[in-house]
Amino acid sequence: MTRLVVVGNGMAGARLVSEVRARDPHIRITVFGAEAGRPYNRALLSNVLAGTMTPGQVRMLDAEWYADHAVTALPGVEVTAIDREAREVLTACGRREPYDVLVLATGGEAVVPPLPGAERAVAFRTMGDCEAILAAAGTARRAVVVGGGLLGVEAARGLAGRGLPVTLLHLAGHLMERQLDAEAGLVLGESLAGLGVEIRTGVTVREILGDGVRLAAGAGRGTAAGTAGATAASPSGTGEPGEGEVVEADLVVLACGVRPVTRLARDAGLAVARGVVVDDEMRTGDPSIFAIGECAEHDGVVYGLVAPAWEQAAVVAGLVTATDRTARYRGSRLVTRLKARGVELAAMGETHLTEDEAEIVRFSHRTRGTYRKLVIRDGRLVGAILLGETPAVGTVTRLFDHGGPLPADRAGLLFPGLAGGAAADSPVRMPDTARVCQCNNVTKGRIRSCWESGARDVAAVAAATRATTGCGSCRDAVEGIVGWLCEQEGIPA
Numbered sequence: 043m044t045r046l047v048v049v050g051n052g053m054a055g056a057r058l059v060s061e062v063r064a065r066d067p068h069i070r071i072t073v074f075g076a077e078a079g080r081p082y083n084r085a086l087l088s089n090v091l092a093g094t095m096t097p098g099q100v101r102m103l104d105a106e107w108y109a110d111h112a113v114t115a116l117p118g119v120e121v122t123a124i125d126r127e128a129r130e131v132l133t134a135c136g137r138r139e140p141y142d143v144l145v146l147a148t149g150g151e152a153v154v155p156p157l158p159g160a161e162r163a164v165a166f167r168t169m170g171d172c173e174a175i176l177a178a179a180g181t182a183r184r185a186v187v188v189g190g191g192l193l194g195v196e197a198a199r200g201l202a203g204r205g206l207p208v209t210l211l212h213l214a215g216h217l218m219e220r221q222l223d224a225e226a227g228l229v230l231g232e233s234l235a236g237l238g239v240e241i242r243t244g245v246t247v248r249e250i251l252g253d254g255v256r257l258a259a260g261a262g263r264g265t266a267a268g269t270a271g272a273t274a275a276s277p278s279g280t281g282e283p284g285e286g287e288v289v290e291a292d293l294v295v296l297a298c299g300v301r302p303v304t305r306l307a308r309d310a311g312l313a314v315a316r317g318v319v320v321d322d323e324m325r326t327g328d329p330s331i332f333a334i335g336e337c338a339e340h341d342g343v344v345y346g347l348v349a350p351a352w353e354q355a356a357v358v359a360g361l362v363t364a365t366d367r368t369a370r371y372r373g374s375r376l377v378t379r380l381k382a383r384g385v386e387l388a389a390m391g392e393t394h395l396t397e398d399e400a401e402i403v404r405f406s407h408r409t410r411g412t413y414r415k416l417v418i419r420d421g422r423l424v425g426a427i428l429l430g431e432t433p434a435v436g437t438v439t440r441l442f443d444h445g446g447p448l449p450a451d452r453a454g455l456l457f458p459g460l461a462g463g464a465a466a467d468s469p470v471r472m473p474d475t476a477r478v479c480q481c482n483n484v485t486k487g488r489i490r491s492c493w494e495s496g497a498r499d500v501a502a503v504a505a506a507t508r509a510t511t512g513c514g515s516c517r518d519a520v521e522g523i524v525g526w527l528c529e530q531e532g533i534p535a
Contacts, residue, residue, distance in 0.1 A: 044069045046362060047131055047139055049121045049306065050147030051075025053084055054335025054351040056102050058145060061359035063111045069363065071113045072139055074131070076148075077168060078118035080104055085348050085513045087172045088193070088381050092200035097169060124310040126328055143330055143362050146307060146318060150300035150336040150346065155188075159250035163188070163294040166197050175295055179206055182292035186210075186255055188247055190217040192378060194297030195234065199382035201295070202238040209240040209289055211255070216243060221378050221389040225406060226413045226427045230387065233411040233429075237384045254290040302337045302344055317344040322370040324358050332358050341373055348512040349481045350374040375443055377480055379515035385411075388435050388515075390442050391425035392417055400424065403452045414456045421447050434458050436519060440476055478519050481512020486523055493527045500524055 046062060048055045051073050059073050075081065081102045089095035108115040116133075123132040130138045152165035164174050179185065179201060187198040190212025198210040210217075216227025217234075231241040246258040302317040312326045313319040317339030324332045324340070335351040336344065345351065353374060360366030380387035393415070395402070401418040407430075414432060417425030423441045428434060434456055441448060441455070448455070474487030484507045492506040500521050504510045510517045 044362070045140055045142045046071045046145070047141035047143070048073040048145045048147055049131060050149055050335070050337070051077070051081045051115065051117060052147065052149045052335070053081070053102075053348060054149065054355055055145070055147035056081040057352050058147060058334060058355040058358060059113055060103065061355050062363055063113065065359055065365045066363040067112075072141075073113065073115050074119050074121050074133065074139075075115070075117040076120045077170070079169070080117070082169055083348075083511065084168075086381075087166075087169065088196035088200055089514065090169075090172050091166075091175060091197060092203050092383055094383065097173070100169075121306060124306055124331075126310055126331075129330065141330070143332070145358060145362075146326075146331065146333040146337055147335050148303040148306060148337045150302050152296065153299040153301055154296060155247075155298055157247060157250055159252075160296075162250050162252060163296045165296045165298075166193060167300065175201075175293070178293045179204060182206060184209075184291045185293040185295065186289055186291035187295045187297055188255070189297035189299070190214070190241075190243065191220065191297060191299065192218060192380060194295075195230070195380060195385075196382050197295050197297050198239045199234060199237060199385060201293075202234075203383050206293075207240075208238065209242060209291070210234070211245065211247060211257075211289070212241075212243045213246060214243060217241070218380075218389070221393060222427060222429075223393055223415070226389075226393075226415065226429055229406065229408050229411060229413040229429055230385070232408060233385055236411070248286055250294055251288065253292070254288050255294060256288050257286045259286040300336065300346060302339070304337060307331075307333065307337075315339050315342075322372065323361055324354050324371055332362075334358055340371060343373065345374060345376070347374075347376055347378070349483075350376070352481060352512070353483075377439055377442070379513055381513065381515060386429070386431050386435075388428045388439065389426070390439065391423070392419075393425045393427050395419075395425065401452075403456065405453075405456055416452060416455060418448060418452065423448055432456070436476065436478070439480070443477060443480070478523065479507070479509035479512065479516045481516075482508040484509040484516075489520060489523050490527065493524060498524070498528065 046069050048058055055073060059071055062069060083100045086095060086100040090097055120134045121131045122134050130140050132138055152167035154160050154165055165171055184207045185201050187194050187210045190210055198208045202208045216224050217230050218227060235241055247255050248258045249256040304314045304318050307318040308314045318333040318337050320326055320333050320338050320340050324334050326333055334354040336346055354371050357369040357371045360369035377390040395417050403416040405414045412430035415427040422445055426438050426442060476486045478484055478486050488507055489503055492503055497503045497506050503520055509520050
């Protein structure tokens with residue numbers, strides 16, 4: 043009997059275990075998790091912070107599931123070493139677990155800048171971090187979030203939604219600079235400001251104090267001061283001349299990025315660059331060891347989103363169980379969705395190309411918080427930014443995902459429903475082949491099929507297809523399809 047050991051019981055590890063067990067009831071599975079308790083959907087922690095979901099709602103597999111599926115789960119047991127010669131993993135408590143196949147799903151860890159007073163802040167990465175932030179927010183008068191990437195924006199909006207004054211500090215000249223161009227970052231910042239988040243960009247945090255943060259001397263709004271990784275702040279206080287401005291806060295949250303956890307692999311002599319280096323089978327240089335999720339580096343890329351990790355888990359499950367010996371991972375086309383109340387954002391592909399490099403179709407209406415941009419090369423969509431409420435998201439995402447030729451009326455893609463425009467994202471016009479849930483590769487046709495089999499609400503569809511259980515951004519679309527199907531048959535939704 044094959045002995046499979048999985049190190050890491052987060053989103054990638056838990057998904058792999060369920061994928062393997064669905065394919066083969068006999069493989070002996072042992073999974074170790076450094077965090078105690080049930081695995082949870084890390085992508086939905088911002089919803090817990092915002093109060094739109096409870097911790098229990100983002101949990102995944104429970105003890106009963108492991109027992110029913112004959113999986114040995116050891117949460118809170120840290121693996122400290124890999125003995126490749128003996129094919130065993132060693133734990134902090136002295137346990138030695140033998141394996142035939144080992145999968146590293148160790149994920150990533152929050153980057154904590156080497157700032158004086160950094161221990162006074164809370165990183166935003168784990169469920170424990172989320173609980174600590176919520177506990178502090180209950181008595182705090184003001185919060186500062188350091189880092190204006192995706193996670194920082196979600197954290198700031200979540201805290202502001204709870205009525206806490208928040209200042210979001212960021213080094214770069216605009217928010218989410220990896221995914222957005224300058225104008226989109228500006229529109230996003232203005233939208234967040236309208237929701238109660240004060241934005242400061244282009245400034246560097248020098249120190250975290252007991253009552254706030256101190257900025258580098260001379261830093262100010264829109265000034266590119268300091269080095270990459272720093273932040274921005276609000277003029278709510280000042281320091282001595284030359285010391286830099288002080289931004290008052292009872293709660294400081296760090297959202298300064300994530301780095302892959304690779305120590306186990308490195309110590310075991312496996313190739314590590316930014317992440318654990320793997321091939322198209324997600325296999326390391328040791329044929330009995332795989333790596334998936336945020337700790338893995340495939341073709342020079344470390345993916346930090348849900349869909350790639352789950353695609354990788356499916357590949358490894360197919361190979362380990364021999365149910366799909368040809369399974370290969372070829373990389374992912376990433377779509378970043380912002381999950382914050384009052385802000386709709388999708389960004390994908392090469393958003394920073396210029397007019398000299400590609401065909402650009404753009405529309406901006408700053409006072410409405412709207413920005414839409416298509417980046418087209420050789421007649422195909424290679425990038426897009428959709429900020430603000432728009433019915434074009436599904437259509438544009440499908441065109442990007444499939445790489446098909448675009449209609450001649452480019453502007454019609456941004457304004458579906460207008461004369462000559464592309465088909466709107468209504469369930470009526472959406473083809474059955476349209477992928478509704480990017481994370482789980484669920485099409486409209488599959489949703490229709492399970493609805494016809496008796497799944498008459500979103501919860502039942504999610505149970506049957508896993509749609510909505512990834513980043514959660516497809517929930518409205520799934521609700522719309524289910525509601526439309528019920529309406530067609532005269533069934534109350």
